[in-house]
Amino acid sequence: MESETRPNLLGLSRANLRTLFTELGEKPFRAEQILKWIHQRGVLDLDAMTDISKVLRERLRESTVISLPRVVQDFPSEDGSRKWIIEVASGSRVEMVFIPEAGRGTLCVSSQAGCSLDCSFCATGKQGFNSNLTSAEIIGQLWWANKELGGFSGTATDSGGTRVSNVVMMGMGEPLLNFDNVMEAIDLMMDDCAYGLSKRKVTISTSGVVPAIERLKDFTDASLAISLHAPNDELRSKIMPINRRYPIAQLLAAVRTYMESLPDRRVPVIEYTLIKGVNDHRQHARELAELLRDFPCKINLIPFNPFALSDYRRPSASAISNFRQILQQAGYTVTVRTTRADDIGAACGQLVGEVADLTRRHDRHIRKTAEKAGKVFDTTDNLAVAADRLE
Numbered sequence: 001m002e003s004e005t006r007p008n009l010l011g012l013s014r015a016n017l018r019t020l021f022t023e024l025g026e027k028p029f030r031a032e033q034i035l036k037w038i039h040q041r042g043v044l045d046l047d048a049m050t051d052i053s054k055v056l057r058e059r060l061r062e063s064t065v066i067s068l069p070r071v072v073q074d075f076p077s078e079d080g081s082r083k084w085i086i087e088v089a090s091g092s093r094v095e096m097v098f099i100p101e102a103g104r105g106t107l108c109v110s111s112q113a114g115c116s117l118d119c120s121f122c123a124t125g126k127q128g129f130n131s132n133l134t135s136a137e138i139i140g141q142l143w144w145a146n147k148e149l150g151g152f153s154g155t156a157t158d159s160g161g162t163r164v165s166n167v168v169m170m171g172m173g174e175p176l177l178n179f180d181n182v183m184e185a186i187d188l189m190m191d192d193c194a195y196g197l198s199k200r201k202v203t204i205s206t207s208g209v210v211p212a213i214e215r216l217k218d219f220t221d222a223s224l225a226i227s228l229h230a231p232n233d234e235l236r237s238k239i240m241p242i243n244r245r246y247p248i249a250q251l252l253a254a255v256r257t258y259m260e261s262l263p264d265r266r267v268p269v270i271e272y273t274l275i276k277g278v279n280d281h282r283q284h285a286r287e288l289a290e291l292l293r294d295f296p297c298k299i300n301l302i303p304f305n306p307f308a309l310s311d312y313r314r315p316s317a318s319a320i321s322n323f324r325q326i327l328q329q330a331g332y333t334v335t336v337r338t339t340r341a342d343d344i345g346a347a348c349g350q351l352v353g354e355v356a357d358l359t360r361r362h363d364r365h366i367r368k369t370a371e372k373a374g375k376v377f378d379t380t381d382n383l384a385v386a387a388d389r390l391e
């Protein structure tokens with residue numbers, strides 16, 4: 001099958017659309033018209049774009065496409081959350097999740113099919129890595145959620161909890177390892193001619209790709225969340241291999257510089273997944289409080305959500321409460337993330353999709369788990385089936 005080489009209008013930022021129209025010998029303001037049709041009115045059919053001349057529509061049809069990633073499954077959760085699975089060009093399937101809350105609706109968006117970083121507490125990491133999503137595949141998630149939730153008929157920010165008012169780049173993948181496509185999609189999320197979300201309502205969550213954080217201020221002023229998950233380098237390197245490359249001090253320095261570059265007074269969110277017996281001791285909380293002294297931030301505690309192929313467990317309610325209390329007593333603003341949508345496998349850290357794994361990591365994890373359980377599988381066994389049997 002020949003792959004599509006024509007630009008996909010769905011994923012082009014205003015600047016790139018203006019360049020495209022200039023190259024076509026058209027007025028650059030056509031960019032704003034197209035943005036509004038696609039991202040505010042939810043129209044993907046060129047023929048319905050009535051303020052674009054017939055001749056130009058024909059030229060656009062020949063030289064571009066408007067192509068949405070295919071949504072293959074829709075899982076409504078009992079708690080009102082929804083998970084959609086989309087198929088991307090590489091053939092892999094990735095997940096996005098909508099979480100309605102009082103006064104706001106948050107869409108958790110994926111940036112990669114799988115992930116190369118292999119954090120030990122993350123289901124996506126165990127899938128291995130397949131591909132970066134294109135900007136159209138990233139913004140297409142917001143487009144789809146808006147369509148399903150009725151967001152195109154009103155304003156995108158008028159949520160009341162039933163539409164998308166906030167986006168977090170916290171789904172599958174490390175967003176800053178797909179820098180250009182994520183920046184283009186974020187640009188669209190925040191563009192007044194597209195979704196018009198404020199910089200406070202679009203959050204990039206990163207595990208700490210320091211060189212990319214250092215570049216960030218030249219591309220966006222979106223909010224930042226840091227997946228820290230440990231209060232010292234020794235432990236963090238064990239559970240997050242990226243820390244061996246970019247240790248905590250470097251990470252916090254890069255984040256501080258980015259936050260200081262913003263014109264308003266915003267602080268990053270420190271994400272800390274609490275894993276029983278690994279990083280949830282009182283001593284870890286004290287160490288974290290000490291580490292973040294003089295580092296303005298909010299802390300979000302995420303009790304670990306169990307998934308297949310992980311031995312980790314969720315801490316007890318009292319361990320979570322003690323951890324929180326120590327941080328609060330040290331003066332931090334602390335939230336504990338309520339588990340949402342775990343009946344559809346969409347709670348934090350549970351997203352897996354169906355990744356054609358180029359890194360073979362998924363196979364290795366399943367073999368390792370099988371060995372640990374003292375089970376031997378024929379090599380011709382379907383490994384995914386084998387994993388299910390271990391449950």
Ligand code: SF4
Pocket residue numbers: 115116117118119122123124125126171172173174207227
């Ligand atoms: S936590 Fe994020 S960076 Fe780490 S493996 Fe999962 S998706 Fe990748």
